[in-house]
Amino acid sequence: MAKVKLNVNGVDHDVEVADDQPLLWVLRDELKLVGTKFGCGMAQCGACTVHLNGSPIRSCITPATAVAGQKITTIEGLAQGGALTAVQKAWIEHDVAQCGYCQSGQIMSATALLRQNPNPSDAEIDAYMQGNICRCGTYLRIRAAIKSAAKALAGSAS
């Protein structure tokens, strides 16, 4: 067991974790932030995607001890002061979700994509998002929502 300080969504938490305990299970079981989902446990499906210092990581294979003190953002931390991000808004407008289980991971990946590439092509979206599985097959809407969010972000920046 190890004592670590985790900075999640701007808040410091002191938690005691097993040395190999993935961040996912600290978020879900200890911090009760259940928006980050368990899908496969081996970084295949992307349901557990969170941001580490702004970049997407798979929290199901990342030991919490390895990210102590660094900036972790989860789906619960995207909206600031109750204001949804452009990506979250686009997800609602495009009615992307079917079952919705994968969507927090999809949104975390999409958010990171747009930070890195504000105007991605279809091929760039496909390449970036292929680590996230949607069993319901909402990919067309995910793609459309990302483009729509990109447009909204470009509009607000100009």
Place this chain on the structure above:
Amino acid sequence: MNAQIQQIPQNEYYPDVLLDALAKDAPQPGAAVLAGPVSRRGFLKASAVAGGGLVVGFSLLGGSEEARAGAPGGFGAPAPLRPDAYVKIGTDGKVTIYSKNPEIGQGIKTALPQVIAEELDVKWADVIVEQAPINAALYPSQFAGGSMSVPIAYQSMRQAGAAARQMLIAAAAQEWGVPASEITTSEGVVTHAASRRSMSYGQLATKAAAMPVPAANELKFKDPKDYKIVGQRITGVDNLKLVTGQPLFGVDVQLPGMKVAVYEKCPAFGGKVASANLDEIRRLPGVVDAFILEGDGNPASLMPGVAIVADNTWAAFSARKKLKVTWDESTASKDSWTAFSAQAKEAAKAPGAQELRKSGDVESALASAARKVEAFYTFGFVSHQPLEPQNTTAWYKKDPAGDKLEIWAPVQIPDGARTSAARVVGVAAENAVLHQTRVGGGFGRRLMNEYTVEAAAISKQAGGIPVKLMWTREDDMTHDFYRVGGFHNFRAGLDANGKLVAWDGHVISFSDGFATPVTVGGGGGGGRGPAGPRAVQGGGWPSATEFPAEYTPNYRLTQTLYPLKVPCGPYRAPGSNTAAFVVQCFLHEVAVASGRRHDEFLIDVFSQKQAAPAAGPGGFGGGMGGGLLPERAIATIKEVVKRSNYGNPPPGRHHGLSFHFSHQGHFAEVAEVSVDAQKQIKVHKVWVVGDIGSPIINPSAAENQVQGSVVDAVSSLSQEINIENGRVKEQNFDTYKLARMPVTPEVDVYFMPTNYNPTGVGEPAYPPAVPAILNAVYAATGHRIRTLPVTREGYSVV
């Protein structure tokens, strides 16, 4: 068998688990209509607490018998009309609508309330939707499966909304002393134009609650041209919670003092625990307890295994890695797909011994046919793999007055899960409560409830503490109720004019080899037909009237079943998902042999309907629809040909066509593909034309289902569960491939504007997509793929 069930059109297949769920809705003779675990008083009281203010519900208690008898709850069942179970209007004007069925991604939590809100005549922005409690006495047919929610509930949702609206009008009429006929409503306001008076629904709620519930024949419905909510692309009611990561799903349940459990079963189906290193496991950090459950030997209930209960998920997962179990495999499955495949090839050389249907004289017709076509098709096992792993939180509570069970679960048949779990742990059904959570994908997997039973049994054995049972992905992949693999041999004959004159099909599938057959609530096998062995759940043939049985003058269908000890169950469009593949690909082979265009040939076959089936039921109002109608089939085929410009693809691309009827949906689809020299298949676009009646309650959700069905079909091209020595090889998504974004084709969706009753769309768009793609691959390559997955024939999907 219940009378109402016999009304299901013969040319349609529904899993027995759903027929059983429906049978439970039939009122028992002499039973009090309103009796149940939650009384009306209790319900209203609960509403008041939930609403946090003064709220008034509508009541049917003053309603007439006619109102009850005339309100079809689906299948003509005289379910009681209970507006108060669906609508709650507070004196503050707040409108709460209860959505009765499990939300599994099909959008029902939004769609059913849209229908109520439309007839109630309120603003959608003023509506709060809540998941209804699980209560068979209040909510008929409370399940998600068979694409049945809309066809069963559409009419009763309209009635609930219209009845509530008319009670508000009656209250205003009394208040103002004017005839009800002079009163109008609009968006939550009641108006008497002549006297320029109006009141809000909230102001009238208390008075309206005392009004009699109108009889069904007194209900007035809106003209569809005036719809403001039905037919609109209203976004899902849980979207905000989803995009902000709020708790909704079964895995998200947290209870004070809750422990987390894992459960290990024998990798070979049906194996038992001989021994396990329980003492060592109990000493591991965070482990609360570890024990063996003997189970009842029923894969749909409780199979033997080892449970580990721990303080948290990771402690449970970590302890499991150290678990060493010695399995007794003396009665376990030894099944092998390789062995079955060899057997089936031999069996296909002659018709099967069991005859499912026969008309005309197939052998003579084949002997005299101008052209003959013969082909052997194979499809492997597949697994559902909803992204939320199976889980249930259960709390067995010891109580001197009778032990109790409380459950939180993502399930498709909640009352089945509740009663199954209660039975296995010995709790009286009336002492068991189930809270329905949002479901992270269904696809038929969660029509089975064994994970709920497991959680209840573990909670009891652990001494009555709340326990969340967490399956891993590997559990989900190696202990599914698989879509059964199988084989189909065909022979067909054409006359000199290229008309289909003979069809001989031989289904080679499986029967249930478990000592206790895989059942939920007493259901049995798959395809219903003449006496004899029955195929496993979700296997076999959809029905004896499956297309083209009624469209071929000389037709024979036979089957051969091998005993199988691999649990199988309904998978999205059960029966149809494989029938469409084999029939629609083989029919294309026959069309090619006829030298005619595929669309013309298909329409020609639909134009030669033979004598009506003996038990042909036709449609019934507000019910499930009228079965496969050739005119609807032909219209969808013509429409998809037009929309896709079928037969004239851009250079380098190729078209394939297919049609399939299932779940009352008529669907014609065209796929546009290209195939490169490395046998890489690229699906560029799929046009889908569906006739699911009207209105399309929510076009956004309906189109989403169709788009997802096409992606599911692209997944199906590459997926296979390999079974050898009674166990599954694939363990996780690294070897069992789900479609990812780059393989997603463009999808064009069009719903025919017909006037048939609206039916469901979770399933029927899926079956025709695979054969449309494979027919296009034939057009591209001249090679006929007769095996799923296509990787077995050297192809891949890019």
